[in-house]
Amino acid sequence: MERTEKNSSAMSSAESLAVIEAMINKAKNQFSENGHLYLLWGWVVFFCSLIHYLGLRFIKMVEFQYVWLLMLPAVLYTIVYLVKQKKQQKVTTYTDEVLGAIWMAFGVTICISGFVIGQTMGTEFYKLLNPIYLGIYGVPTFVSGMLLKFRPLKAGAFFCWGMAVLATFIPVQEHLLLIALAMAVAWIVPGYRLKQRYVKQS
């Protein structure tokens, strides 16, 4: 690649193709996903749903629902992390751009569906909230799995969808356990695997 213009004219068609192929492969194998946010959100949602479930089931206190306020510092941390990461990023791929958009759309959908379910179901919102959320969790997880060609995420998405269907057959009180389980399979395990792959690359 360090050849000067003088000898560059000697480049044959096969050499040109080899250069194109090598460069496209180098760009293609550029994984900027280190799994950090999958792990953060996986553990935060896992922890909140489990604490909420245990509080309701064994201590019988509804106040345990306030554990979900932990999402606020997680949102702030995510914003700071993404801004910092954008500054450090040496390359932006089209995959990065689409992934950013799908996760942003996911965040908006989660907020809007929470609002709509709360408005339409009133005090009985909890009957529908978790099954719908499980279904929504599967969407960005599946698209990310497809774009990153990463099977654990695709499997995680199907697991979320399976949990959403299962939620309609089991008592509402157990829904929080399904959320915790879905987080472990769809975000925590793939998060560690992505981290492993990222460390291997660098």
Added chain:
Amino acid sequence: MFKDLDPILHTPLRLAVVSLLISVKEAEFTFIREKTNATAGNLSVQMNKLKDAGYIEVVKQFRDNYPQTICKITPEGIKAFEIYVQNLQSYLNAGN
């Protein structure tokens, strides 16, 4: 009748830069240097030629007080690359 290969693209380093940029949205100069194994001086000269031809866009900016050079391919660059590959294919097909 064979068409001439675009002389702007028909050099290893310039072709490598365009092939890399066609696969990503944008990239920093240091990333391109890392992937092409070129020296900063040589890469800079070749990138200027691509820029003068209108094939790439180079934006120099400051990030946290450090200079940063962001490069991206232009629509003209994409078109030129597509034509280059088509012409290359006709050469290769003729050879078979």
